[in-house]
Amino acid sequence: MLENTVPSLRPGYFTKDSLGPDAVEFYRSQGYLVVSDALDRKNVAELVEETVGICRGDRGEFSKEGTRPDYLAQAEHMSDEEVQRQLLCIHHPHKMSAVMRRYLAEETIVNVLTSVIGPNVKCMQSMLFIKSAGKPGQAWHQDEDFIPTRDRSLAGAWIALDDATVENGCLWILPGSHRPGILWPMHAHTDKRFDCTHESHRFPYTDADAVPVEVPAGAIVFFNGYTLHRSLPNSAPRGYRRVLVNHYMSAESLLPWQVKQDTPVAQLDYRDVVMVAGEDPYAWKGTEDLARAHVRADGHGGCADGRKLL
Numbered sequence: 001m002l003e004n005t006v007p008s009l010r011p012g013y014f015t016k017d018s019l020g021p022d023a024v025e026f027y028r029s030q031g032y033l034v035v036s037d038a039l040d041r042k043n044v045a046e047l048v049e050e051t052v053g054i055c056r057g058d059r060g061e062f063s064k065e066g067t068r069p070d071y072l073a074q075a076e077h078m079s080d081e082e083v084q085r086q087l088l089c090i091h092h093p094h095k096m097s098a099v100m101r102r103y104l105a106e107e108t109i110v111n112v113l114t115s116v117i118g119p120n121v122k123c124m125q126s127m128l129f130i131k132s133a134g135k136p137g138q139a140w141h142q143d144e145d146f147i148p149t150r151d152r153s154l155a156g157a158w159i160a161l162d163d164a165t166v167e168n169g170c171l172w173i174l175p176g177s178h179r180p181g182i183l184w185p186m187h188a189h190t191d192k193r194f195d196c197t198h199e200s201h202r203f204p205y206t207d208a209d210a211v212p213v214e215v216p217a218g219a220i221v222f223f224n225g226y227t228l229h230r231s232l233p234n235s236a237p238r239g240y241r242r243v244l245v246n247h248y249m250s251a252e253s254l255l256p257w258q259v260k261q262d263t264p265v266a267q268l269d270y271r272d273v274v275m276v277a278g279e280d281p282y283a284w285k286g287t288e289d290l291a292r293a294h295v296r297a298d299g300h301g302g303c304a305d306g307r308k309l310l
C-alpha cells in the first residue's frame with residue numbers, strides 16, 4: 001500500500017462500504033471517483049500472475065502490427081521482469097484470458113457502473129498497461145474521441161495492479177472537464193514524455209488544474225469518457241505501474257466504432273461486446289467475435305516524429 005497517504009480521505013475517494021449517493025454525485029460533478037479497496041490482495045495477485053502469463057505468450061498469440069512480437073521466441077529464457085519490460089500496453093486481453101474476462105464483471109465495477117450509467121451496461125474494450133520504469137505516459141485525451149457512444153455514457157474502470165504514484169506514472173485528471181460535453185480538438189504531438197497517441201488541446205484548463213489520482217494496488221478509478229486525463233512516464237528507478245482498464249457504456253446506445261462504413265451511419269453498431277449488467281436491448285442482433293488481443297503499436301494516430309516506442 002502507499003505509505004504516508006490516506007487515499008480514502010481525499011475528495012472523490014471512497015471504500016466499498018462508503019459507496020452511495022455521495023460517490024455518484026462526485027462522479028457526476030467531477031467526472032471520476034475512486035474505490036480504494038475494490039480488490040483484495042488475492043485478486044491483485046491473480047491479475048498480476050495473469051499479466052506475466054500473457055506477456056510470456058502463455059495465453060496465446062497476440063500480434064504487433066499483425067506479426068508476433070520478436071521477443072516471444074526467446075520468452076522461455078527470459079525472467080518475468082524481462083518479459084514484462086517488452087510491452088507498454090496490450091489491447092483486449094480479455095480476448096485471450098479467461099481471468100481478464102472474468103474481471104470485466106467484477107462486483108464493485110458492476111455496482112458503480114449500474115449507479116452512474118444505468119441498469120444495462122456493456123463492455124467493449126480492455127487494455128492492460130504494464131508501463132515498466134522508463135516507459136512513457138499517455139497525453140491528455142478524452143476516451144470518447146476513440147470510442148464514441150451516442151449518449152455520452154462511456155466510462156473507464158482503471159484497476160490498479162501496483163500502487164500508482166506520481167513517480168511511477170499514476171493517472172491525472174482534470175476534474176469537471178466532462179461537464180461541457182465537448183470533444184476538444186486533437187493533434188499529433190512530439191512530446192517524448194508520452195506514447196504516440198494524439199493529444200487533446202485548446203481546452204480551457206491548464207496542467208495546474210489537474211489532480212494526480214494516486215491509489216493503492218487493488219483500487220479502481222472510474223472516469224467518464226469525456227473527462228480529460230493523462231499519465232506521465234514511469235520515472236521510478238525500477239518496477240511497473242500495471243493497470244487493467246476496461247471500458248463500458250450504456251447498452252441502450254449503439255456503438256459506432258470499428259464498424260464497416262457500408263452500413264447506414266445511424267445504424268453503425270459494434271457488436272463485439274460483453275454485457276456485464278442488466279438486459280441488452282439489442283440482443284436480437286447477437287454478438288460478434290471481432291477483436292483480437294494485440295500490442296499497442298504506435299498509438300492511435302502514429303508518432304508525429306516517427307518514433308517507435310515498442
Ligand SMILES: O=C(O)CCC(=O)C(=O)O
Nearest residue numbers: 129138143156231243245
Ligand atoms: O493509465 C494510463 O497510463 C492511461 C490510461 C488511459 O488513458 C485510458 O485508460 O484511457
